[in-house]
Amino acid sequence: MxxxxxxxxxxxxxxxxxxxxxxxxxxxxxxxxxxxxxxxxxxxxxxxxxxPPICHLHAGGNLYREIPDEQCITLLRQSIDSLKVFPHTVNVRPTVIAVPKHDTGNPNALLPRLEKLQQIYTQLVALDPANRVIGDPEHYFKLYDKKDLQALSSQDIPEQPTHFDDWMIPVAKNLELDKFKFPLVLVQEYGWSVxxxxxxxxxxxxxxxxxxxxxxxxxxxxxxxxxxxxxxxxxxxxxxxxxxxxxxxxxxxxxxxxxxxxxxxxxxxxxKRHRLVEFKAAYVTQWPDSQGYWPEVIFHGERGTPDGMAQLTPYPGGYFQLHGMTEEITLFKQGLAKSTSNSAQPRLDHGFIKKIKSGWDKKEIEIRSNRAIKHMSRFVPNYKTANVGGKPLFGAQQIPGDxxxxxxxxxxxxxxxxxxxxxxxxxxxxxxxxxxxxxxxxxxxxxxxxxxxxxxxxxxxxxxxxxxxxxxxxxxxxxxxxxxxxxxxxxxxxxxx
Structure with a gap:
């Protein structure tokens, strides 16, 4: 040297x-x-x-029902400014939020937050028309009950979606509707390309x-x-x-x-500083049987349990990025580390550092990707025909405090x-x-x-x-x-x- x-x-x-x-x-x-x-x-x-994998703009934080409204409003404002600076980095498509029947959540509990975010977004656009970067504030979100989705499931999938209902047709055709609480929510949270x-x-x-x-x-x-x-x-x-x-x-x-x-x-x-570090991964899969353009779909679930949240993020060519918030998929046993009084740096296990520095073992990629596919097929049964599409997107995320x-x-x-x-x-x-x-x-x-x-x-x-x-x-x-x-x-x- x-x-x-x-x-x-x-x-x-x-x-x-x-x-x-x-x-x-x-x-x-x-x-x-x-x-x-x-x-x-x-x-x-x-x-x-x-x-760490970036795939979603989080313009309002609607993936995270557990965070307070103040954080959602902050994320909305930050996302608007980010899109004004980086206009060519966004994937324009909506996000669907679905609550399975086995989950304790109530989809109607999401509505006050969505209405508040819509109000804030409307005010921001009125203040400056340049803030209109995540669609029309008047149509920030839309609700779908079971009857709506049953009607959409009988329609042909359009070559290109032009309305919210068009985006919901693949969802309506592929979800087992009897397994979900209603309404389902479609909201203008877009994708973001890392x-x-x-x-x-x-x-x-x-x-x-x-x-x-x-x-x-x-x-x-x-x-x-x-x-x-x-x-x-x-x-x-x-x-x-x-x-x-x-x-x-x-x-x-x-x-x-x-x-x-x-x-x-x-x-x-x-x-000195107190912080957490968490290792996470998302899995690249290809679904040859997918049809049409999909929105992103979030299936709510309790973090860290076998019923953890599932996230389906679409890309061109039938590629989808999957999250499953279980320890067998996106989260990892001992994947969360804390700083100590002697060091501001949380110490992740050597195995996680090896993944970050040197990459993954091929067998583990296959195992965890297939677990992600299986987890998604609980909500989208036809997803069982998907294949491993590449190595995971992964990294460690720091969180200040505890x-x-x-x-x-x-x-x-x-x-x-x-x-x-x-x-x-x-x-x-x-x-x-x-x-x-x-x-x-x-x-x-x-x-x-x-x-x-x-x-x-x-x-x-x-x-x-x-x-x-x-x-x-x-x-x-x-x-x-x-x-x-x-x-x-x-x-x-x-x-x-």
Whole structure:
């Protein structure tokens, strides 16, 4: 291993170091670099945004009946802003929420929240028509009783859905309606492509000359100097010599965006923090017998039990991503770890770290994917003909504090010139970025006036990327990462209801 000091002879007047190139670190890097702030971003992997599975926008958090309304409203606002900044990353299709008879929940209990979210969305669109990014507020959701679905089940599946009822036809034809409570709810929560998010981040930051991307770079030490600047030591892979070179750089502000490894940097920076880390996986399957365009379908269930929630997420070409919130599928025994009084970093079992760093055993992919297929076939009987479609999408998710149900979180500040991102949902990344800009302003480290600028106007370079070049790059990333390109392709059908 070689050692080389990187003095950066032409050091900018103000610089920010971001450790971690996931969705949080990359979004913050884009936000700051678009402002003209010099950013150094460090990522262990070969490209940016390659972490826990992202498939759903959570625009209102309607998957999670256990979270409070305040978190749902926060997720709605964050999702709207995110779609204004990343318009080519969304898969336009609705989400259906179904409550099985064996579940203790009552679908009518969802209605007050849906009505409140519809009211908030209506107000936001009235305030600014640019906020109309998840369909018509007047038709934010629609209810279907058993008679409605029986009538739809006799209709032909359209080539392309144009109304809510069109989306419900495949659902009506494939669900055993006697096994569900009514009504079923269709709501305008869309899909989100992790590969097109990754493509957007990589393309935008490669274009911005105010950002230096350091991939295949592992940060090994951070320390604050007497002048409050931070020194970052990192090992960067040198492909020409098949070796790692140790480099050092100083920055004026440090952002810890390490995802599930955030506690490791907290420990280096001597910053205490209590958090959880949970390992999760979603399974890539292909259903050759599927017909038409499917909405996403959420089958409610009690987390961690054999009846745990099931999630069916559609992609082009008959590919579906599956979640099953049981320990045999998406959740894992001993897959939840807590920080301690001695370390801010929760310690996952070595087996989970091995999966993250080195990948999965082929046999385990087959076993868990087939369990996911079997779990889904409890609700969609014909899904039993589906096959394993690729390796799982997986990763570890950090949650600040000790509330495993927390979904709306973004950033916290500690010490001097130090921030840590703590997003649970990808749509919170932009909120974290904006909070950091406000912190830089209040600390007198950034002086331009940006408070009254519309969020979408803050990303001129990012928003100049075309849908075609983003999808092309996303397909390339899918191939490089060993996933079907269908997961990177756009699923975008306009909803007219």
């Amino acid at each position: 070689k050692e080389q000091v990187n003095p950066h002879d032409h050091r900018p007047a103000f610089s920010v170091g971001i450790i971690g190139g996931g969705i949080a670190g990359s979004t913050i890097a884009m936000r700051l670099a678009e402002l003209g702030i010099h950013v150094e971003i460090f990522e262990e992997g070969a490209s940016l945004v390659n972490g 590969f097109r998010l990754a493509a957007t981040a990589n393309l935008a930051l490669e274009t911005l000359d105010t950002c230096q991307i350091n991939t295949q770079s592992k940060v090994t030490h951070v320390a604050q100097q007497t002048d409050q600047r931070w020194e970052i030591e990192y090992q960067q892979y040198d492909s020409s010599h098949h070796d790692h070179i140790t480099r050092r750089i100083q920055v004026d502000y440090l952002i810890n965006a390490c995802g599930f490894q955030t506690g490791e940097i907290d420990d280096m920076a001597e910053q 509330d495993i149900t927390l979904r709306a979180a973004d950033v916290s500040f500690a010490g001097k010139r130090y921030a840590r991102t703590e997003i649970v949902k990808a749509s919170s990344a932009l909120s974290a970025a904006n909070s950091i800009v406000e912190q830089l302003q209040s600390a007198g480290l950034y002086h331009a006036q940006v408070n009254n600028v519309a969020v979408e106007q803050s990303f001129p370079v990012t928003r100049s990327l075309s849908a075609e070049e983003i999808e092309q790059y996303a397909v390339k990333l899918a191939h490089e990462r060993g996933y079907p390109e269908a997961l990177a392709r756009t699923l975008s059908i306009e909803l007219d209801d």
